[in-house]
Amino acid sequence: MLNNQEILALISLLDDPDEFIYNEVKNKIMSLGEETIPFLEEYWENNPMNHESQSRIEEIIQQIQFDATYNDLEKWVNSEEPDLLKGALLINQFQYPDLDIKPIIETIEKIKQDIWLEVNNNLTSFEIIKVVNKILFEEYGFTGNKKNYHSPHTSFLSNVIESKKGNPLSLSIVYLLVTQDLGFPIYGVNLPSHFILCYLDELNTNVHLTEMETEDVLVYINPFSRGTLIDKGEIDYFITQLKLPQKEEFYSPCTNKDIIKRMINNLIFSYKKNGYSDKAKIMQSLLGLFS
Numbered sequence: 621m622l623n624n625q626e627i628l629a630l631i632s633l634l635d636d637p638d639e640f641i642y643n644e645v646k647n648k649i650m651s652l653g654e655e656t657i658p659f660l661e662e663y664w665e666n667n668p669m670n671h672e673s674q675s676r677i678e679e680i681i682q683q684i685q686f687d688a689t690y691n692d693l694e695k696w697v698n699s700e701e702p703d704l705l706k707g708a709l710l711i712n713q714f715q716y717p718d719l720d721i722k723p724i725i726e727t728i729e730k731i732k733q734d735i736w737l738e739v740n741n742n743l744t745s746f747e748i749i750k751v752v753n754k755i756l757f758e759e760y761g762f763t764g765n766k767k768n769y770h771s772p773h774t775s776f777l778s779n780v781i782e783s784k785k786g787n788p789l790s791l792s793i794v795y796l797l798v799t800q801d802l803g804f805p806i807y808g809v810n811l812p813s814h815f816i817l818c819y820l821d822e823l824n825t826n827v828h829l830t831e832m833e834t835e836d837v838l839v840y841i842n843p844f845s846r847g848t849l850i851d852k853g854e855i856d857y858f859i860t861q862l863k864l865p866q867k868e869e870f871y872s873p874c875t876n877k878d879i880i881k882r883m884i885n886n887l888i889f890s891y892k893k894n895g896y897s898d899k900a901k902i903m904q905s906l907l908g909l910f911s
Contacts, residue, residue, distance in 0.1 A: 627656055631663045634680075635673040642676070649680055654688050657681055685717035690906070697877060697909045704800075707880040708777045708793055711887070714902060715776055724781050731760060731798045739802070745819055745838055746849075752799055753847030760784065762791060764844040772890040772899070775883055789815040789882055791843040796879075807873035809840065810882060811855065812862055817841040818873060837871065881910045 622630065633645045649656050664677045693710045696702045705728070709721055738751045756762050765774045765785035773779045780786035780794060792808055792815050799806045805820035818837040840850035852871065859866055884903050891900035 622652070624659070627652070627659045628663060631656075631659060631677070632667075634676050635669060646676070646680060650684060650687075654684060657684060682717070686714070686902070689713045689717065693906060694909050696880075702876050702880075704793065704876045704879060705797055707876055708797075708883070711880060711883055711906075712776050712778050714906075715772070715899075716778060719778055721778075724778055727781050728794075728797050731755060732801060734759070735798060736802055748804060749819060749839075749841060749847065749849070752795070752804075756795065756798065756843075757846040762786070762794060762843075763846070764788070764791065770890050770893050772887055772894065772896070775887050775890065787886065788842075788844040789879070789886055792817050793879065793883075795841070795843045795847075806841070808879050809871065810874040810878050811858070811870050812864060814842075814844070814858070815879075815882060816850065816855075817843060820873065837873075877910065881907070884910075 627649075630645060630649060634642065634649075636642050636645070649660070660677050660681050664674060669677075689710055693707075696707055696710060705725075709719075709724070712721075713719055734755050735752055738755070739748055743751070761784045762780075763785055765771070765783075765787060768774060769787060773783075774785065774787040775790050777790065777793065780790045786794065795817060796806060796808060806817055807820065809816045809818050818840050820836050821838045837852075840852075840855065842848045842850055855871060856866065859870055864870075884906050888900050888903045888907075891897070891903060
């Protein structure tokens with residue numbers, strides 16, 4: 621690793637008009653990784669530069685941040701039991717690379733604590749769901765964003781935590797983050813066009829997630845509709861309306877990898893629909909990690 625003065629000297633060469641020299645310097649800085657970002661930002665703020673030089677530094681910072689987050693997501697995908705919160709925050713960082721995750725984690729922990737204070741071992745599964753719904757949707761005010769349903773912002777955890785509005789998937793993620801750590805057998809269900817949750821029969825919670833079937837589900841939950849309970853017949857009807865076959869995966873618990881992959885697909889659709897083709901391509905590049 622170069623010392624501070626050597627890094628700054630290297631950065632000063634970024635305004636060289638010779639493209640060959642610029643690319644050599646750029647590649648060297650990129651190889652040093654995230655450690656160079658504070659130096660790049662300092663140089664950008666404190667030195668007179670033309671527009672092209674400023675753009676070059678901004679581009680390098682963005683590329684370094686992208687590469688670092690991409691590598692972290694690749695490790696996440698390849699881990700045996702990837703953490704849902706970490707996966708959601710990694711996707712968040714592609715949009716907001718300088719995101720401060722502390723307020724997000726603090727809010728989630730506060731909601732978890734509020735739920736924990738109101739539940740006890742004597743409550744039935746339906747009573748537990750009622751407590752969670754009351755705290756999430758009444759006390760904290762989380763709700764479905766019906767006005768801007770296809771906005772990319774409704775997919776990012778930071779926006780959902782701040783605005784209390786989200787799409788079916790992002791609200792389901794919040795629901796999972798505040799219930800699973802408390803030991804409630806609630807999991808995601810990859811229903812087409814509308815992500816939902818399921819509460820498992822607690823007698824079957826020792827079965828591996830990928831081996832669980834429809835019969836293991838006690839009831840389905842729709843966080844986009846303030847935690848409304850759904851039965852299998854309603855899902856049958858919904859799938860029939862979509863003119864799709866009734867696959868087992870539409871009724872059974874899915875993995876955290878499935879959830880984050882679904883989030884990426886949602887963002888690709890949202891970015892394309894809202895005219896952000898460059899950002900859609902970035903999200904598209906992430907899908908290969910899940911193959």
